[in-house]
Amino acid sequence: MAVTTVEGFPTRAQFRPRLGFRKVTGAVFTGLGLVAICIGLGLLVWLLIDTFVTGLPWLDWQFLTSFDSRFPDRAGAKAAIYGTAYMMFFTLILALPIGVMSAIYLEEYAQEGKLKSFIQINISNLAAVPSIIYGLLGLQVFVRWMSLERSVLAGSLTMALLILPIIVVATQEALRAVPPSIRDASYAVGATRWETIRHHLLPYAFPGILTGNILAASRAIGESAPLITIGALTYVPFTPNSPLDRFTVLPIQIFNWVSRPQAEFQGVAAAGIIVLLVVLLLMNSVAIFLRQKLQRRF
Amino acid sequence: MLRKSWGGKFALLFGALLALIALVAVACGGDDDDEKGGETPASGGQATQAGGGQATKPAPTSTPEKVKEPANKAELAKLKGEIIIDGSSTVYPVTAAAAEEFRKYAKDVRISVGISGTGGGFKKFCNGETDIQDASRPILPTEVEACKAKGIEYIELPVAYDGLSVVVSPKNTWAQCLTVAELKKIWEPDAQGKITNWKQVRDSFPDRPLKLYGAGADSGTFDYFTEAIMGKAKSSRGDYQASEDDNILVQGVSGDENSLGYFGYAYYIENPGKLKLVAIDEKGDGNCVLPSEETIRGGKYQPLSRPIFIYVRKEAADRPEVQAFVKFYLSKSFTPIIPTKEVGYIPLTDELYAAITKRFEEKKLGTLFPKGSEVGATLDRYLK
Numbered sequence: 001m002a003v004t005t006v007e008g009f010p011t012r013a014q015f016r017p018r019l020g021f022r023k024v025t026g027a028v029f030t031g032l033g034l035v036a037i038c039i040g041l042g043l044l045v046w047l048l049i050d051t052f053v054t055g056l057p058w059l060d061w062q063f064l065t066s067f068d069s070r071f072p073d074r075a076g077a078k079a080a081i082y083g084t085a086y087m088m089f090f091t092l093i094l095a096l097p098i099g100v101m102s103a104i105y106l107e108e109y110a111q112e113g114k115l116k117s118f119i120q121i122n123i124s125n126l127a128a129v130p131s132i133i134y135g136l137l138g139l140q141v142f143v144r145w146m147s148l149e150r151s152v153l154a155g156s157l158t159m160a161l162l163i164l165p166i167i168v169v170a171t172q173e174a175l176r177a178v179p180p181s182i183r184d185a186s187y188a189v190g191a192t193r194w195e196t197i198r199h200h201l202l203p204y205a206f207p208g209i210l211t212g213n214i215l216a217a218s219r220a221i222g223e224s225a226p227l228i229t230i231g232a233l234t235y236v237p238f239t240p241n242s243p244l245d246r247f248t249v250l251p252i253q254i255f256n257w258v259s260r261p262q263a264e265f266q267g268v269a270a271a272g273i274i275v276l277l278v279v280l281l282l283m284n285s286v287a288i289f290l291r292q293k294l295q296r297r298f
Numbered sequence: 299m300l301r302k303s304w305g306g307k308f309a310l311l312f313g314a315l316l317a318l319i320a321l322v323a324v325a326c327g328g329d330d331d332d333e334k335g336g337e338t339p340a341s342g343g344q345a346t347q348a349g350g351g352q353a354t355k356p357a358p359t360s361t362p363e364k365v366k367e368p369a370n371k372a373e374l375a376k377l378k379g380e381i382i383i384d385g386s387s388t389v390y391p392v393t394a395a396a397a398e399e400f401r402k403y404a405k406d407v408r409i410s411v412g413i414s415g416t417g418g419g420f421k422k423f424c425n426g427e428t429d430i431q432d433a434s435r436p437i438l439p440t441e442v443e444a445c446k447a448k449g450i451e452y453i454e455l456p457v458a459y460d461g462l463s464v465v466v467s468p469k470n471t472w473a474q475c476l477t478v479a480e481l482k483k484i485w486e487p488d489a490q491g492k493i494t495n496w497k498q499v500r501d502s503f504p505d506r507p508l509k510l511y512g513a514g515a516d517s518g519t520f521d522y523f524t525e526a527i528m529g530k531a532k533s534s535r536g537d538y539q540a541s542e543d544d545n546i547l548v549q550g551v552s553g554d555e556n557s558l559g560y561f562g563y564a565y566y567i568e569n570p571g572k573l574k575l576v577a578i579d580e581k582g583d584g585n586c587v588l589p590s591e592e593t594i595r596g597g598k599y600q601p602l603s604r605p606i607f608i609y610v611r612k613e614a615a616d617r618p619e620v621q622a623f624v625k626f627y628l629s630k631s632f633t634p635i636i637p638t639k640e641v642g643y644i645p646l647t648d649e650l651y652a653a654i655t656k657r658f659e660e661k662k663l664g665t666l667f668p669k670g671s672e673v674g675a676t677l678d679r680y681l682k
Contacts, residue, residue, distance in 0.1 A: 071640060231384070231422075234384075234411055234412040234413075235410060235411035237397065237398065237408075238408045238410075246382070263545075263546075
């Protein structure tokens with residue numbers, strides 16, 4: 001009867017399952033997805049193999065323990081490795097507390113309203129600002145106005161600015177993922193806001209916060225544009241003694257080697273890339289390990 | 299319960315932080331333990347790439363010179379301090395090599411050499427941010443003003459010549475001399491795909507295909523050649539055999555009768571039998587000049603040669619470590635290294651080095667190039 005049929009909806013007699021066509025569409029989509037991932041992975045594998053083939057013959061103890069040289073077989077990444085370690089240390093010391101505390105304030109204390117959404121929008125926008133802009137800011141503010149010159153500290157401050165928005169956003173996400181029932185339960189037994197944060201929110205959100213921070217650090221370690229802007233592109237045959245010393249970092253050293261005319265330096269550069277890759281992979285695996293180890297399920 | 303497990307996590311976090319601090323501590327600790335990197339050639343691993351360690355390789359000059367040890371070794375070893383150098387990427391290989399050699403004798407002098415271009419470097423130099431400025435051209439009148447405005451005074455010291463050679467195969471009998479206009483016709487971006495035959499370059503040339511070899515876009519040689527010939531850096535056709543490794547270009551040009559190529563003069567000197575030099579006629583008036591140490595040093599081989607400079611800030615020049623470094627740079631302990639293949643420039647005459655060292659010792663301020671870059675400029679003015 002027409003009464004049970006919605007207007008315009010095909011009746012049972014009109015319904016064509018077309019199962020074959022639908023299954024083919026599904027298969028095609030699966031295939032496309034597979035091709036897409038193969039392109040990405042294939043390129044990565046190709047790049048890795050190329051880098052390792054060119055770089056491995058140059059990667060030895062001498063490479064890790066000598067300074068740069070005009071002779072490819074004497075050139076090493078010592079200054080760059082030390083510079084990277086120093087810069088990351090100070091970057092994290094500066095960015096971690098500020099970033100995490102800002103996120104806690106925004107998430108737990110700040111009143112909902114125009115001001116908060118204004119700050120929130122700005123933080124999200126900052127996370128998308130190209131890194132070279134941070135370099136220009138760092139050049140003017142830290143290198144020139146604060147006259148820190150081209151020091152480890154100036155580089156760290158610039159890098160800290162670069163990764164702050166990422167840390168704030170990641171920490172906020174982690175705090176938001178804590179179920180409201182935990183907060184409610186804590187308040188219900190009479191805990192203050194700080195006690196709730198200290199004993200319940202932070203422990204639960206900790207794996208997420210940590211992962212976000214390490215991923216932010218991984219971004220900073222591979223950045224070269226802001227550091228080239230503040231002027232760290234140098235032949236530096238020494239390691240920094242203090243945060244006010246000049247320095248170079250791995251990406252800049254690699255860039256320097258790649259642009260040398262002698263073909264052998266392409267291999268030296270590839271060896272530098274391997275060192276940087278290993279450091280990055282180590283940091284990421286620490287993040288994954290800590291997340292697995294500390295994660296709780298609700 | 300929660301509280302207790304939080305303690306465990308706190309310990310973990312603390313441990314991670316400790317590990318990070320330990321890493322930095324290790325980085326700080328091992329400071330002076332492996333200076334060997336700068337002095338002895340690497341022992342193993344790279345037998346196939348042995349082209350590198352040739353510091354004592356005879357210079358490709360007519361009279362090979364030996365590197366002399368500095369006379370004041372004991373004094374150098376006692377020096378301490380920091381020297382900040384920045385500027386031209388063209389001068390960088392020379393200055394970085396000087397810094398590397400100097401470090402063998404003066405371990406505690408920390409020299410850093412930056413690359414921000416001659417113009418960018420002068421901005422920092424005239425702002426008092428650097429001690430020594432690397433420059434591939436004399437200071438410009440505008441930069442003189444900028445330095446004056448900040449009260450920065452400087453000593454101008456030429457350190458070497460940068461020269462390019464245009465070469466063909468020894469079997470090429472027609473190309474003896476090319477004008478700059480002809481080189482421009484061959485290499486300008488508009489020539490891409492159009493100028494493919496020697497006859498198109500000059501009517502009297504035979505009807506043969508033109509095979510081009512040149513520096514890759516990443517090299518300073520490319521920048522300099524394009525600037526000198528096209529008048530604009532990095533302006534070039536793209537359809538030629540390009541390589542950053544000049545040795546590949548040497549092989550390419552020598553094995554191909556129809557070839558034309560350009561690269562650093564030092565590379566020609568290393569392979570004179572395989573290549574034939576082309577003389578350059580700068581103004582198109584039949585005055586062809588072949589590159590040689592004499593014509594390059596005399597400023598006659600134009601526009602493909604030029605002197606390169608360092609500028610030392612006056613206050614910095616009063617510091618003993620800067621004094622020692624600059625004197626070392628201009629001395630027989632370093633200048634014989636300038637023409638080796640890792641550096642690849644042409645040193646000045648001994649007479650000029652002596653005069654320039656004296657100029658530095660007497661702290662003669664200002665530039666002898668009041669108009670900035672001059673085509674065909676010689677360095678005789680430093681002898682007076």
